[in-house]
Amino acid sequence: MILNASGCLDALTAPEVAQSLDAFVTKTVTPLPRQGNEPVRIAETDFGMLNSIGLANPGIDRFLADTLPRLAELGVPIWASVGGFSVHDYAVLCEVLDDRDEVAVVELNVSCPNVSSPEEEVEEIVAAARAATRKTLYAKLSPAAPDVGAAAAAAARAGADGLTLVNTIRGLALDPATLEPRLAQGAGGLSGPALRPIALAAVFAAYRATELPIVGVGGVETGGHALEMIAAGASAFALGTVLFADPEAPVRVREELEREASARGFATPLAAYAAAHGGPPPTPLRRVA
């Protein structure tokens, strides 16, 4: 199952790209509209990309009234990513999404790299969201937690149905001539190839710490990378930065993944599930919603 990473695709400006995915994850919606951060917002680094978009979004009211009905017309399952600045924000967002049939899954963005999210807070947010909605709930966690396994376990205790791992990790790039930050905000979230081993470690740790299904995100560019995510314990994966360069990446990665799995003797890509953990394949497979 291939998704996009939240904030890495606008299904309304590129519907055919969204339709090449198994589900579309929206850009994070917050209670109030946000213009986002002042530019400059993005910078390429040697092995990745920094962004400080700042959760630009139309706010939940316009999202429900305008964006969501248009997204539903695309015929792709929709995962609504929600974010806020208090436990209450998340609860309110989940409550208003609860009776919206267009939404298949609610993904809680509790890991924006510019907002600290200690374990207790993750647990509190997920519990409040759980109380507010019957929807399938995924918690998107940060790789910056000192113990990702503990954060994953906290989300599971609080009632999450699944985990998305990982969000970006904070990084800084300086202009070599002026030695000033290249982003207007200073630091930003690092994504792309540099994030891949970090994401893989987080998926690996969360698989061992919980029974929840995992969407692996972070630096996946090829079918081989996707197969590694699956082997680490993800039963689905999302494409992020690679979509910026290659809108056809979902189609390409899907084909590559089939080939890579088959070349290693797996009947299907998901037959490689948790292979990195050794022993016989675990059953049942924790399928993503």
Place this chain on the structure above:
Amino acid sequence: MRRELLDVVRVEEVGPYRLLRLKRGRVESGVPGQFFMLAPPGRLLPRPMSLCLATRSELGFLIDPVGPGTRALTAVVRGERLPVLGPLGNGFRLDVERPLLVGGGIGIAPFPYLSERLGRPPAVLGFRTKAHAEAAALVPNAKVVVEPRLVTELVDPERSVLACGPERMLRAVAALAPTAQLAWEAPMACGYGACYGCAVEIDGELRRLCVDGPVLTSHGRGLTPVMSERDAA
């Protein structure tokens, strides 16, 4: 939304700039002022470039090799292929009377193609140095100034101005000619609305230049989108 792999024909020196010529393949040339995302070998992100030249068999991009991406794009040789996505965004409105092209530095990049489409109107171009000004040879009917003189000296506000250049130049042009069409620039990761990196204040709020631009106008106030041929179609 398809990227095409285009064959490199050659890279020509134009003063300090480079003219990257690619075999055209099945790529449409689009409206002048629209842009293409060119993927530099070895880099993570593609770079937005406006089309400089379009012939039946080639597309040409004028590039200033100032950073790792633009240097990689201009270091390619015949036999290599570059992924190209486009045309993207909204180009210039071409239904204008008495056009005048106003360009600064590498901002003249879309003018050779624009000039052909508009029937070779007059152009005024400003450059940092005489060497940079060699690029003026690509633009028909051009008057050229070199710093410390500024191109705004030559702007006739009675004409329909189509401008491309650094932001300071564009703001000065907009002050002189409020209805001028301004080809704006911003860093972009994707070019098709996915990354939200290219935010510019448009109609009073931060909006994506790749979706609402890159050609904007000011009407003497803030920036607003220009309805191009592509939108009208």
